[in-house]
Amino acid sequence: MKQVKKSLLAVAACTALALSLSSCSGGSAKTAPKNAAGDSTVRLMVGGLDKQIYLPVMLAKNLGYFKAQGINAVISDEPAGVDAETDMLAGQQDAVVGFYDHNIDLQSKGKSTESVVQLLQAPGEVEMVRSDEASSITSPAAFKGKKLGVTGLGSSTNFLTEYLESRGGLKNSDATSVSVGAGSTFVAAIKNKQIDAGMTTEPTISVLQAQHLAKPMIDMRTVAGTKAALGGTYPASCLYMTTAYIQKNPQVVQKMVNAFVQTLHWIGTHSAAQITAKMPASYYAGVGKGVYTTALANEKAMFSPDGLMPSDGPSTVLKVLSAFDPTVKGHKVDLSKTFTNQYVQKAY
Known part of the structure; x- marks a missing residue:
């Protein structure tokens, strides 16, 4: 009896694993259900809903x-993009x-996802250095031995931080995310000195500056700053x-x-x-409406004017990830399958 029970458990475990892998590879999907009003329900998760980079x-x-548009958008929030990605998969x-x-990183792991509309043409991220460390940490080369804050391990802030380390001539093991x-x-x-520096967005940047807790070192709130x-x-x-x-749901996506x-x-x-x-x-409760508005005005140019993927964008992202991410480095990635402009082009 025990042996039969173990076998059944093993079968159940294997079945669950197979379903998980199928889901992660993008191998199955359901038609979007409709609510009582006839609107298509879309469960949408955001990796930090109150961040200005996700304001749209x-x-x-x-x-x-x-x-x-006939969409019943059920919006939920996760503090880090990697958690939102995991829930979707x-x-x-x-x-x-x-x-x-994330779409490039996921393709290198055998999972098929695509960006269908681009909301930002710049990350809106800033590397903030704790005020008492600002005189000694003036470039990524000074990250060695330091603790660097990111929203989550495997998040985009983690990706960008590790790239900055590599650009500064360091190995990922030289600093701690x-x-x-x-x-x-x-x-x-x-404030509690758990990190020496970290990557974050508005309005957190303005809060840190208003309280004199940290200073900006690398600013990617504009296209020019990002290119630099x-x-x-x-x-x-x-x-x-x-x-x-x-x-499965092209009309809903449109x-x-x-x-x-x-x-x-x-x-x-x-x-x-x-x-x-x-x-x-x-x-804006934590920073004040005025400061929030000023911060938004300063980085408003980060929003895409049309939703299209910038022509040189995918190659830059691949270059960044290939510099440090072992799942991407040395692997063939078909960038054309990580995004599509077809829905944006039909939106006009």
Whole structure:
């Protein structure tokens, strides 16, 4: 009896593993269900919903663009993009708004996902150095022996941090990446000296500066700053899904892209103050509405004007990941399968 029970458990375990691998490879997907109003339900996860780099998600919802397209967007939040990615691959989410670089990393691991609309043309990330370390840590070459904050291990901030280390002539083992999340947890990590420096976004950057806790060392809030730091255009936040989901739900994908393209146009034709007015008050509670608005005005150019993938973007991201990521370095990656412009082109 015990032997039979063990065999059944083994079969169940193997079945679960097979289903997991199928899901991760993008081999299966379901048709998007509809709610009582007839809207297609899309479970959308964001790796830090209140970050300004992901602002288009809540803006699209508050402007009513999802609803107008017949989309019931069920939005949830994770502090790090890698966690959102994991949930989508496990079938718990239909789509992710996160950094494009995950699509390249995932393809090298045998998983098929694609960016369908590009929301940022620059990462919006800044490497902040703790104020008492600012005089000694003036470049990535000084990261040796230091603890560097990232939103999560395997996250895009982790990718970028490790690339900066390699550009500074260091090995990844020369510094320690520490998962500290974003917002208040990142600020606490700086304040309590758990990290010496770290990569974060607005409005956390402004909070750190207002409290004199940290100073910016590398600024990637603009295309020019990003090219200086990384050697090329680095497309960041995007809407991505498994290839299987896209193939199963092309009309739903088109409607999602339509909503985001409308949102990008709205951002491009409105002021930072007008955009801030559409955000929940909780988004700027920790820093103040004025500081939040100023921070947004300073980095507003990071948003894509049209949702299209920049022509030199994928190659730059591949170059960055190939410098340190063992799953990408030396592996053949078909960049044309990591994104598509077809839905954005049809949105006009």
